[in-house]
Amino acid sequence: MKKTILSAKEVYKSFAHNGRQTHILTGMNADIYEGDLTVIMGASGSGKSTTLYVLSGMDRATGGLVLYNGEDLAKMSEKKLSALRHSDFGFVFQQMHLVSNLSLYENITVPGYLNKSRSAAETEKRAEELLEKMGIKDIRDHLPSQCSGGEQQRCAIARAVINEPKLLFADEPTGALNRKNTTEVLDLLTDLNRGGQSILMVTHDIRAACRASRILYIEDGRIIGDLDLAMYDEKDEKSREAQVNAWLTSLEW
Template identity: 75%
Template sequence: MKNAIISAKGLCKSFAHNGGQVHILTGLDLDIYEGDFTVIMGASGSGKSTMLYALSGMDRATGGEVLYHGENIVKMREKKLAALRRTDFGFIFQQMHLVSNLSLFENITVPGYLNRTRSAADTDQRAEQLMEQMGIAKIRTQLPSQCSGGEQQRCAIARAVINEPKLLFADEPTGALNKKNTTEVLDLLTELNRSGQSILMVTHDARAACRASRIIYIEDGKVIGELTLPPYTVQEEKSRETQIGAWLAAMKW
């Protein structure tokens, strides 16, 4: 029996638009489980990013609940929510959003220094380990602009996990990468998941979805299907791709 790490109950999100309201999430119910590599798929504009931001408290839902450790983060005070995002959640995006005038090492360590639960020396040590794991230790002093997209995304992943988040959120993390860099980034995410990191990733790339232990398909802000898979292995990648492809076709993807 898996434990839910985060649960949406009747989640709603509307935006003010052209003097009216557009309703993107209209009562989403969803549990995300500890230890899973959960992938969200769905057509462009189906509300994937909106859902990810509402679940992670990056953007506030307009109705319903997001339960994290029994607490509804939709109603949480901003200061407490910001602290929670910093300590318990990690984020990666299609655009890496690295700080341009900081080195890779600094980009990774700064969120660690801001989190007072560990010493600066511990943060530095963890950053070194992560840079080794991500294959960017040799370029630690370079600025983001001096690095390839793949190197920047690997740095962004290290930054996202510096505080050992309970849940790593990713919105199209391979969307701006070429095939080789995509594989490298997916391998790192797979490795993190194998060592226990819970991941919730939005993607429109079936190859990226291949790494999932669970795929959720959404349409108009609602879950219309889901697929549970055994842990990913390279050996089974082809048959897995075929299985996911058939399932996606059934979802009219």
């Protein structure tokens, strides 16, 4: 029996634009389990990115509950949500979004320093380990503008996991990368997952989805498909891809 780490119950999210209400999430229900690499897929405008913001507490649901450790994220104060972001959650963006005037090493350590439960020395030690693990140790003092997209995204992943979050959110982490860099980043995420890191990733890339242990398919603001997969093994890549493709086709993707 898997342990639920995050739970969405009848979640609604609407936006008002020019006096018109647009309903993005329409009573979405989902449970995210510990240790999974959960992927959210769906067509453009289906609400997958909105799901990610709402589940990560970056946006507040219009209705329903998003429960983390039994506590509704919508009811948390700005301060508590901020604390949650640098202690329990990590976030990887499609456009990397590294702080432009900080070196790669500093980009990784800053969220570590924000975490009061960890000393500066511990943060720096872990940052060194992550630099090594992400393969960017040699360019640790480079500014983001001096690095390739893949290097920046690896740094962004290291930054997201510096505080050993309970759940890592990744929004199209390979969306802005070429094929080689995509593979590198997916390998890193898979490695992290193998090490026990729970990951919730939004993507529309089947190759990325194939790394998942579970895929949720979203349409019109609701989860309409839930596929459980075995732990990723590159030997099974082709068969997994076929399985995922067939499943997606059945959902008219």
